[in-house]
Amino acid sequence: AKRSGRGVVRLFDDSMDDSIRFRRDVEDRLSQAVQREELSLAYQPIVSRDGLEIDGFEALVRWNTNEFGLISPDTFIPIAEESNLIHELGDWILGAALKELQHWPGQYVSVNFSPRQFRRHNFVGHVMESVQRAGVSPGRVQIEITETAIFDDAERAAETLYKLRQMGFRIALDDFGTGYSSLYNIRKFALDCLKIDRSFIDGMGRERESAAIVHSIIHLGRALGLGVVAEGVETEAQVQALRVAGASHMQGYYFSQAVPPERARALAEQRSMA
Ligand code: C2E
Ligand code: CA
Ligand code: CA
Numbered sequence: 014a015k016r017s018g019r020g021v022v023r024l025f026d027d028s029m030d031d032s033i034r035f036r037r038d039v040e041d042r043l044s045q046a047v048q049r050e051e052l053s054l055a056y057q058p059i060v061s062r063d064g065l066e067i068d069g070f071e072a073l074v075r076w077n078t079n080e081f082g083l084i085s086p087d088t089f090i091p092i093a094e095e096s097n098l099i100h101e102l103g104d105w106i107l108g109a110a111l112k113e114l115q116h117w118p119g120q121y122v123s124v125n126f127s128p129r130q131f132r133r134h135n136f137v138g139h140v141m142e143s144v145q146r147a148g149v150s151p152g153r154v155q156i157e158i159t160e161t162a163i164f165d166d167a168e169r170a171a172e173t174l175y176k177l178r179q180m181g182f183r184i185a186l187d188d189f190g191t192g193y194s195s196l197y198n199i200r201k202f203a204l205d206c207l208k209i210d211r212s213f214i215d216g217m218g219r220e221r222e223s224a225a226i227v228h229s230i231i232h233l234g235r236a237l238g239l240g241v242v243a244e245g246v247e248t249e250a251q252v253q254a255l256r257v258a259g260a261s262h263m264q265g266y267y268f269s270q271a272v273p274p275e276r277a278r279a280l281a282e283q284r285s286m287a
């Protein structure tokens with residue numbers, strides 16, 4: 014038998030307790046976040062390949078708490094996703110993004126939706142209602158979903174995407190290359206663009222594999238008539254390589270981090286990063 018010391022076992026148990034407690038605390042706080050006005054959105058420019066024109070902004074949620082400080086969406090979105098909180102949070106996010114959009118001259122806003130939101134009963138009607146209430150055109154709203162959201166029930170997802178597209182929404186497949194995509198399925202979905210996951214862009218200069226994957230995705234996107242957004246672009250070298258490879262759009266710290274609404278408005282007016 015394995016002789017693991019008691020100390021080890023206890024340590025493990027303690028950290029289990031801690032992580033469960035942290036989770037519960039976060040869930041508690043999160044359920045009040047909207048009401049306490051602790052949430053905000055930051056906006057990251059999505060720029061076109063050539064002119065460095067700002068075509069749109071991705072809305073990224075920020076949660077600032079008194080107790081824990083700033084908590085990353087990578088931490089709290091999964092917790093919200095596993096409870097019903099994601100719906101309340103998601104509604105707030107969409108509402109805030111649609112409101113902010115009206116201060117920009119023409120750019121679109123790209124909003125992230127978690128798999129659970131996407132699979133919500135009457136998702137299409139729900140989004141349409143929000144957009145109508147805000148009085149904005151669906152053509153200025155891009156819906157970002159991950160592969161996980163659509164490949165679980167491909168048939169139903171295809172129908173949802175088709176309806177959204179019919180209504181004029183733009184659809185982006187986020188984190189492309191990291192999920193369960195099957196190329197067979199991709200062609201059945203009504204999409205406008207693929208977003209190449211940051212991990213591939215990051216590896217591009219170092220590993221032939223990443224570079225090959227980036228090139229393949231761009232090629233695939235172009236062949237299917239889709240836009241291709243390279244995410245997490247941080248260096249001049251990546252910009253050059255992606256231009257040559259033919260990515261239609263780029264997003265990343267090289268151009269700008271996600272910025273507060275006031276700054277996004279100024280950038281939107283300016284229309285370009287040049
Ligand atoms: P994501 O949708 O893939 O968003 C891109 C993440 O990469 C953002 O992190 C962004 O700030 C970061 N990023 C952008 N450019 C660069 C770069 O050049 N270098 C590096 N290292 N990072 C870059 P963030 O805002 O922390 O969001 C993390 C994840 O949380 C998002 O990944 C998304 O999955 C989720 N998320 C954020 N906001 C929302 C939201 O409003 N709703 C939902 N459902 N999920 C959200
Ligand atoms: Ca995203
Ligand atoms: Ca992404």
Ligand code: CA
Nearest residue numbers: 187188210211
């Ligand atoms: Ca991601």
